[in-house]
Every structure is written in C-alpha cells, then in structure tokens.
Amino acid sequence: MTVECPDVEVESGVEAEPLAGLAVRARDGDSAAFEGLYRRLARSVHAVLLARVRPSDAEELTQEVFLRAHQRLRMLEDPALVGPWLHAMARNAAIDRLRSRGRRPQEETLTDRSARAERSDDELRARMLEHIRALPEAYRETLMMRLVDGLDGPAIAEATGLTHASVRVNLCRGMEMLRSRLKEEGWP
Amino acid sequence: MSDDYLWNRSGRDEDVERLEQLLEPLALQSDVPRPRAGNPGRLAIVAAAAALLVAILASVLRPVEPSALPERIDFPDVGHVRTEPGARGRVIRQSPEQVRLRLDRGTIHASIGAHVKPRLFQVETPVTTCVDLGCIYTLTVDAEGRSVVSVTLGRVAFVDGAREVYIPTGASCRASRRGSGTPAYDGAAPEFIAAVHAFDDAPSVERARRVASLARKEDRLTLWHFLQDAAVVEVGCDALVRLWELPPDVTREATLRRDPDALAAWKRHLGYTW
Numbered sequence: 262m263t264v265e266c267p268d269v270e271v272e273s274g275v276e277a278e279p280l281a282g283l284a285v286r287a288r289d290g291d292s293a294a295f296e297g298l299y300r301r302l303a304r305s306v307h308a309v310l311l312a313r314v315r316p317s318d319a320e321e322l323t324q325e326v327f328l329r330a331h332q333r334l335r336m337l338e339d340p341a342l343v344g345p346w347l348h349a350m351a352r353n354a355a356i357d358r359l360r361s362r363g364r365r366p367q368e369e370t371l372t373d374r375s376a377r378a379e380r381s382d383d384e385l386r387a388r389m390l391e392h393i394r395a396l397p398e399a400y401r402e403t404l405m406m407r408l409v410d411g412l413d414g415p416a417i418a419e420a421t422g423l424t425h426a427s428v429r430v431n432l433c434r435g436m437e438m439l440r441s442r443l444k445e446e447g448w449p
Numbered sequence: 450m451s452d453d454y455l456w457n458r459s460g461r462d463e464d465v466e467r468l469e470q471l472l473e474p475l476a477l478q479s480d481v482p483r484p485r486a487g488n489p490g491r492l493a494i495v496a497a498a499a500a501l502l503v504a505i506l507a508s509v510l511r512p513v514e515p516s517a518l519p520e521r522i523d524f525p526d527v528g529h530v531r532t533e534p535g536a537r538g539r540v541i542r543q544s545p546e547q548v549r550l551r552l553d554r555g556t557i558h559a560s561i562g563a564h565v566k567p568r569l570f571q572v573e574t575p576v577t578t579c580v581d582l583g584c585i586y587t588l589t590v591d592a593e594g595r596s597v598v599s600v601t602l603g604r605v606a607f608v609d610g611a612r613e614v615y616i617p618t619g620a621s622c623r624a625s626r627r628g629s630g631t632p633a634y635d636g637a638a639p640e641f642i643a644a645v646h647a648f649d650d651a652p653s654v655e656r657a658r659r660v661a662s663l664a665r666k667e668d669r670l671t672l673w674h675f676l677q678d679a680a681v682v683e684v685g686c687d688a689l690v691r692l693w694e695l696p697p698d699v700t701r702e703a704t705l706r707r708d709p710d711a712l713a714a715w716k717r718h719l720g721y722t723w
Contacts, residue, residue, distance in 0.1 A: 321528065324528070327585070408469055414455075
C-alpha cells in the first residue's frame with residue numbers, strides 16, 4: 262500500500278484536487294486527504310449547522326461531524342458526493358442538538374428584540390441569523406455559506422454538488438427574499 | 450441589480466458587503482485546526498469567575514480516588530470529551546489558562562475547538578501528559594497506565610519532562626513508564642509499526658536500525674523523532690538523508706549535535722509546521 266506524505270500534501274496539493282479524489286484517498290486511510298477534506302468542506306458544514314443551531318453549537322458540531330465522518334468514511338458509497346454526505350450528517354447533528362436542548366429558542370425572538378431601542382452589532386447579527394434561518398432550506402444554507410463563511414458561488418457548487426446555475430439561483434432568490442424582509446423591517 | 454458580487458465577488462453590492470461585514474464574526478473560526486488566541490474581554494471575566502467558583506468547590510469536594518467519568522464532559526468555549534464505559538479519572542483544573550483532565554484508565558475521545566489556544570487543554574495519564582495543539586483525538590490508558598493516543602485531526606504532543614513528542618493527523622503514539630514513545634502514521638506498513646513498538650519497548654541502536662531499514666519516505670515523522678534522541682540520532686539522520694536529502698543550510702554534523710536550529714530546519718524540510 263502506498264501512503265502519501267500527509268503534511269506535505271496538505272501544504273501544497275489538496276486545494277486543487279477534486280473532492281472525490283480526496284474522499285477516495287481519505288477512505289483508504291490517507292490522513293492528509295482527510296485533513297484536506299476538512300480544509301475544503303469545514304466552512305460549508307459549519308454554514309449548514311449555523312442555519313439551524315446557535316453559533317457556539319455550530320462551531321463545536323463542525324468538529325463533531327468530521328469526527329463522525331472519519332469513523333464512517335468506509336460507508337461513503339459515492340466519493341463524488343462527499344460534500345452532500347457531510348452536509349446530511351451536519352443536518353442530523355443539528356437535529357440531535359436541538360432535541361437535546363428541548364428545542365428551546367436558539368436566540369431571543371424578533372418581537373422581544375424589536376422592542377429594544379438599542380441595536381448592538383451582536384443583536385443585529387442575531388436578528389440577521391433569524392431572518393436567514395426563516396428562509397427556505399436551499400436558500401438559507403446557501404446564503405449562510407456565502408454571507409457568513411465566505412464561500413463564493415463556485416465553491417458552494419463544489420461543496421454541495423449542485424450546478425453553478427442552481428447555486429446562482431439559490432443565492433439570488435435567497436438574497437432577494439432577505440432584502441425584502443429586511444426592507445419590511447426598516448433596515449437601512 | 451447585478452448579482453455578480455453575490456456570485457463571485459466581482460463588481461460591488463453594498464448590501465451584500467454590509468451583511469458580510471456584520472456576519473463575518475460568526476464564521477468558522479479556522480478552516481484547519483490551527484491555534485488561535487482565546488476570546489478576551491467579558492468572556493475572560495466570566496471564565497475567571499467560573500474558575501474561582503470551581504476552585505472553591507474543588508477545595509471542598511476534591512475527590513481522592515479516581516472516579517468513573519461521565520459519558521460526556523463539556524468544557525465551555527473549549528470543547529468536550531466523550532468517554533467510553535469504564536473510563537476513570539477526574540477534572541483536575543478548569544481555568545481560563547488551563548483545562549486539565551486526569552485519565553487513570555479507559556478511553557476518551559476529545560474534540561477541542563479550533564479556536565482554543567494551543568496547550569490550554571491537557572490530559573494527564575499515569576505516564577505522560579497529552580497536550581492539545583488543536584484537534585480531535587482518542588486517548589486510551591490501560592490498567593498499567595500505558596497510554597496510546599491516535600489523532601483524527603490536528604495534532605497533540607506527549608510531554609514528559611523536557612521531551613515533547615508530536616503526533617499529527619493520522620498518527621498514533623504510545624507512552625509507558627519508560628516515557629513517551631515514537632509516533633508513527635497509522636497507514637504505515639504493519640512491519641514498520643511493529644518495529645517502532647519494539648524499539649519503544651526496549652530502545653536500542655539495533656532496533657532503531659530495524660525501524661530505519663523499513664522506513665519509507667512517508668515515515669519521516671518517526672525518523673525525525675529519532676533526531677531528538679542522542680542514542681539514535683545518527684540512525685535517524687542517515688535514514689532521513691537517504692530518503693529526503695539534507696535540508697539546505699543544514700549539515701550532518703549539526704544534526705548529530707541535535708542543534709535546535711538544525712532540527713527545526715529538518716522539520717520544515719519534511720513539511721511540518723509545528
């Protein structure tokens with residue numbers, strides 16, 4: 262069996278390698294490839310989580326998802342779908358976390374907040390999260406990836422396995438809905 | 450309105466840029482498990498108050514004997530530990546400067562946040578201390594105290610005395626009463642791993658040569674650690690030169706002297722960043 266040089270590859274080659282190739286190598290036990298998957302997909306996994314759970318949980322669950330993925334990589338049937346596979350695990354992890362917390366509200370409600378005169382950045386952030394979370398799933402996850410975790414359209418397409426056209430539509434429609442809701446609420 | 454900025458950041462869109470700026474602090478703290486400074490300010494004050502409370506409680510309730518660890522231990526703003534049935538130990542310290550767990554027996558799976566500063570989270574076993582450098586790992590201690598760490602992501606260090614052993618993603622290392630062993634990648638050939646274990650059990654130049662003879666280029670992690678050991682530095686150096694050649698500006702003599710700059714240059718030459 263050939264084992265590639267893990268850290269050297271992490272520093273140089275994994276950024277350009279197709280995700281499917283990384284997934285195959287990671288499934289075969291190549292630790293550098295697994296770290297490469299983390300580098301390339303952690304942000305989209307985080308965004309999927311943040312679309313559902315509070316920020317501190319999203320940060321922690323991102324690592325949890327990759328830990329589970331590492332343990333279950335052999336169950337990944339189609340390496341080309343490693344992104345969607347990780348995102349599905351992230352959605353399940355978020356559901357488990359919400360159940361364990363008894364589905365308590367993740368942040369204060371908009372009504373409670375709108376009664377306040379003071380709008381700190383933290384509050385604005387929390388309100389914005391709620392607005393994005395209220396969007397349809399396809400839009401909310403895509404916008405989280407774009408607006409929070411900084412992925413551009415092509416990177417989102419790669420991570421999600423969606424076509425460029427689909428991602429572009431999700432981004433535009435999601436942003437359109439978000440603008441509309443923000444306008445209704447009197448955002449500047 | 451053009452959606453080019455939303456799609457690939459070409460052009461301008463003030464709304465989107467404002468949202469990006471507002472939401473950026475919520476982004477994943479790090480794409481890779483690299484160390485980052487802890488959260489200052491209010492969080493530190495809260496943590497300090499919590500640490501004081503913990504210290505007061507600990508002084509009253511300090512357990513004498515290792516007890517069964519709960520199934521999961523959460524360390525706010527640091528990470529968590531899942532334990533397997535039978536794991537015994539205790540939380541020794543929990544403060545903004547250090548979270549220290551004692552594992553006397555059994556297995557734990559630690560998941561420490563990428564944002565946590567390196568060395569903050571430590572697990573003490575009967576024979577070594579496992580120091581987190583930002584990662585996910587599994588640590589097992591058997592009835593004799595022998596410890597084995599396997600790193601899923603990131604890296605840890607085994608620290609005993611002045612010696613530090615670095616274990617990165619995909620590698621494992623054992624430690625015993627004799628001290629920390631030699632790390633090796635889990636994907637290495639079984640014969641190679643067996644030779645490393647044999648060396649750790651009873652170190653000798655002959656056993657080191659056996660390891661070196663079986664080493665391939667990708668086994669550089671193990672060979673680099675030989676450079677730390679005066680008894681086998683020559684074996685490690687010769688094997689590394691054969692597989693990787695000398696780094697620029699490093700001499701064999703400096704390597705054999707275990708000159709810190711030479712060893713650091715070797716690390717960089719081999720692709721390591723720790």
